[in-house]
Amino acid sequence: MNRLMGIDKDKGISKVECATEEEVEEFQEGIAEGPDLSPMRPYLNSSRRTAWNNSLCEKFIEHFEEEMEVELTGDNITMVENMFLDRLNRLVRPWKESQTFSPRELHERDLNLNQKARRNTRRVDVSNLRILDILKLMNHPAVLRATRNMPREHEESRWFH
Secondary structure, eight states, X not given: XXXXXXXXXXXXXXXXXXXXXXXXXHHHHTSSOOOOBTTBOOOOXXXXXXXXXXXXXXXXXXXXXXHHTOOOOHHHHHHHHHHHHHHHHHHHXXXXXXXXXXXXXXXXXXXXXXHHHHHHHHHHHHHHHHHHHHHHHTTOHHHHXXXXXXXXXXXXXHHHO
């Protein structure tokens, strides 16, 4: 899906030319043609379902079946539809932020979020290391199997650097 939109990460959505409200309305009225996959241009002005994104979803499922060389059935189609529409919903926020804030403001927000994420990640890492050490002391079989072939210096460097 990212490849079809031409992005690597969610932040790349700011460079995608998304469908406009006028295009979506004209498509719903039957005046204009629907969306195309090359390039994929979702409608991200709202997280509500639209005929535009539903049509895009149908085309994506066809593309998915061709690319993966499979034929999806009822439950699988529903699962891919849900995944597709959930992905679009997750892109709404970064896209709206890119339309609201200047590139400098976005960069400052990213730095702030990264600092908070590092702080929280460090807490999780330390907690996980403590849990791992406790389980090792208890000779927990799953931990012993998982760490049997791992040199101790590799394990420490993973957690503390």
